[in-house]
Amino acid sequence: MPRTLDPKLRKALADRIRFYNEMGVYDFYRREPSGLASSLSELVETVEEEQQESGDEMSPRKATAVAKAHAVEKSILEVLPSRPELGVSDPVKALRLIREDLGDCTRCALHKQGRKQIVFGVGNPNAELLFVGEGPGADEDEQGEPFVGRSGQLLTNMIKAMGLSREQVYIANIVKCRPPGNRAPEREESETCSPFLMRQIAAIKPKVVVALGATAAKGLLAMSAPMTQLRGRFYDFKPPGVRDPDWEGCKLAITYHPAFLLRDPRQKGEAWKDLQMVMRELGLKASKATT
Numbered sequence: 001m002p003r004t005l006d007p008k009l010r011k012a013l014a015d016r017i018r019f020y021n022e023m024g025v026y027d028f029y030r031r032e033p034s035g036l037a038s039s040l041s042e043l044v045e046t047v048e049e050e051q052q053e054s055g056d057e058m059s060p061r062k063a064t065a066v067a068k069a070h071a072v073e074k075s076i077l078e079v080l081p082s083r084p085e086l087g088v089s090d091p092v093k094a095l096r097l098i099r100e101d102l103g104d105c106t107r108c109a110l111h112k113q114g115r116k117q118i119v120f121g122v123g124n125p126n127a128e129l130l131f132v133g134e135g136p137g138a139d140e141d142e143q144g145e146p147f148v149g150r151s152g153q154l155l156t157n158m159i160k161a162m163g164l165s166r167e168q169v170y171i172a173n174i175v176k177c178r179p180p181g182n183r184a185p186e187r188e189e190s191e192t193c194s195p196f197l198m199r200q201i202a203a204i205k206p207k208v209v210v211a212l213g214a215t216a217a218k219g220l221l222a223m224s225a226p227m228t229q230l231r232g233r234f235y236d237f238k239p240p241g242v243r244d245p246d247w248e249g250c251k252l253a254i255t256y257h258p259a260f261l262l263r264d265p266r267q268k269g270e271a272w273k274d275l276q277m278v279m280r281e282l283g284l285k286a287s288k289a290t291t
Helices: 007-022 036-054 060-079 091-102 138-143 150-161 187-204 214-221 258-263 265-282
Strands: 129-133 170-173 208-212 235-237 250-255
Touching (some): 129 150, 129 187, 150 258, 150 265, 208 214, 258 265
Antiparallel strands (some): 235 250
C-alpha cells in the first residue's frame, strides 16, 4: 500500500528538489535505505554527545529529529549524480564529459540483452538542428553510430533535401543501447537513459529539435498522442532542470520516423511538410534536387 507523506515533509522535499533543479540538477536515482537506520543511530549518539559537552538540554525526541534530518540530507547528497559538464561552455568538451559520465552503462536491463556497444550520438556539437530517434538497430549497434542502416540512409536524404549535410546536424536516440528485436524501448529503459539525452541537448543548445516518431516525441515531451495530433506545430522545449541565462530553449517539431516512411512511402509527403516547417524556422532553402 503506498505510503502517504506528511504534508510538511512533502513540502520540505518539494522545496529541496526545487532547490536542486535551480542548481541545474534534475537526475535523481533511488537507492535502498539499508544503512540509514545505523547512520541515524550514530547521528543520534553524536548529537547526544555534543549535547552533554555543551551542557544544553535536548530531549531524546528532538535529538532523534535533528539526527534524522541530517541523515536524510546526507542520503540525498550521496545519491545525487554529478553533472561534470556544468559550467563548460564548449559543447565539444561538454559532450565528451557526458560520454565519460555515461561510461560502459549498466543502468538498465538493455546492457545484458545483447547490445554490442553504446550508441551515444553523432554530428556537429554546434548544430542548430538536432534529430532524436527511438533507439539503435542492428546496424547502429554494429557500427556505434545512430541511423546508419536503411532508415539512416533515408534520414540522410531528408537532411540533404533540407539543404544541409549530415555533418551539419546532430543525431541521437532516446535510448543508447539496442532493444532486442528492435522493439520499442520500455518505460524504465527510456526514463533511465533519457537524462543523458537531455544533457546532450543542453550542451548543444540547438535552435530546433526534431523528434522522429511517437516514441521520441513521448520521451521528449512526456505526452502520448497519435502522430496526427502531434505533428504540424512547434512545441517550446527546454531540457528539464536547465538554468542557462544564455539559452532560452528551442523549438521542437515532430515527424514520422524514417523506418515508418520505408514501410509506408505514402507518408513521405507529410514528413516533407514537417521538415519544410523546420526549414522556415531555420531560414533554410531546399536543395536544388528537391525544387
